[in-house]
Amino acid sequence: MANRREAAVGAVFLGGEVSAPRGLTMAELRSLPQYQQEISFACRKSGLRRHRFGGPLLLDVASLAAPRFVPGERKSRLRFMISLWGGDGHRVVISWAEIDPEFANQRVLLGLSRDGTLLDGEGPQLVLPSDVCGARNLSGVTDLRIFTDPTR
Numbered sequence: 428m429a430n431r432r433e434a435a436v437g438a439v440f441l442g443g444e445v446s447a448p449r450g451l452t453m454a455e456l457r458s459l460p461q462y463q464q465e466i467s468f469a470c471r472k473s474g475l476r477r478h479r480f481g482g483p484l485l486l487d488v489a490s491l492a493a494p495r496f497v498p499g500e501r502k503s504r505l506r507f508m509i510s511l512w513g514g515d516g517h518r519v520v521i522s523w524a525e526i527d528p529e530f531a532n533q534r535v536l537l538g539l540s541r542d543g544t545l546l547d548g549e550g551p552q553l554v555l556p557s558d559v560c561g562a563r564n565l566s567g568v569t570d571l572r573i574f575t576d577p578t579r
Contacts, residue, residue: 437550439537443572444507445492453547456539459483464536464554468561476561480538480554485509486526488537494523494573501529506575511553514567519553521563523573533557537568 437453462484467477489509497503507523524530538552539545546552550567558564 437547439488439551439568440570441489441492441573442570443492443510443574444495445573446495447491447493449492451488451491453539453545453551456483456488456537456551459487461539462534462536464534464538464556466554466556466561466564468558468564470561478541479543480536480541480552482536482539482551482554484526485535485537485553486528489523489526489571489573492571492573496523505530507573508575510570510572510574511565511568512570513553513565514550514569517565519563519565521555 439451439456441451442448460483461481463479463481465477465479467475470476494507496507504523504527508520509523510518510520512518521535525533526535534556536554538554541552550569553563553565553568555563
């Protein structure tokens with residue numbers, strides 16, 4: 428799988444400043460440790476929404492690409508961001524510190540199921556349980572890039 432435009436539905440390409448770029452299918456994502464997360468968030472149009480997602484931690488998925496930072500050095504990791512694209516063209520950027528166990532330690536998931544239904548036809552969903560608004564809960568994730576500030 429060369430890039431996100433060539434990714435099949437449900438496949439996620441991992442790339443950027445990493446040592447092991449690769450594509451992952453839904454089956455490969457399901458082979459990782461799975462977690463459950465209940466979330467609720469406010470939507471402008473439909474009000475409060477509640478869902479239960481299941482899937483691997485974003486940290487576990489992103490780590491498979493072997494980001495080019497020094498793992499034991501905190502400040503090295505703090506410079507990195509994760510950019511995710513959805514199949515509909517939306518993009519979300521979060522800091523590595525949000526998911527790192529030594530910093531915010533948020534249990535951000537790459538959801539493979541929602542309310543007990545597999546998302547194989549839609550692709551994985553980024554699930555950020557701490558967000559009040561659901562705008563960063565990106566659907567149909569196709570691409571995950573790990574990078575630092577290019578101006579530095």
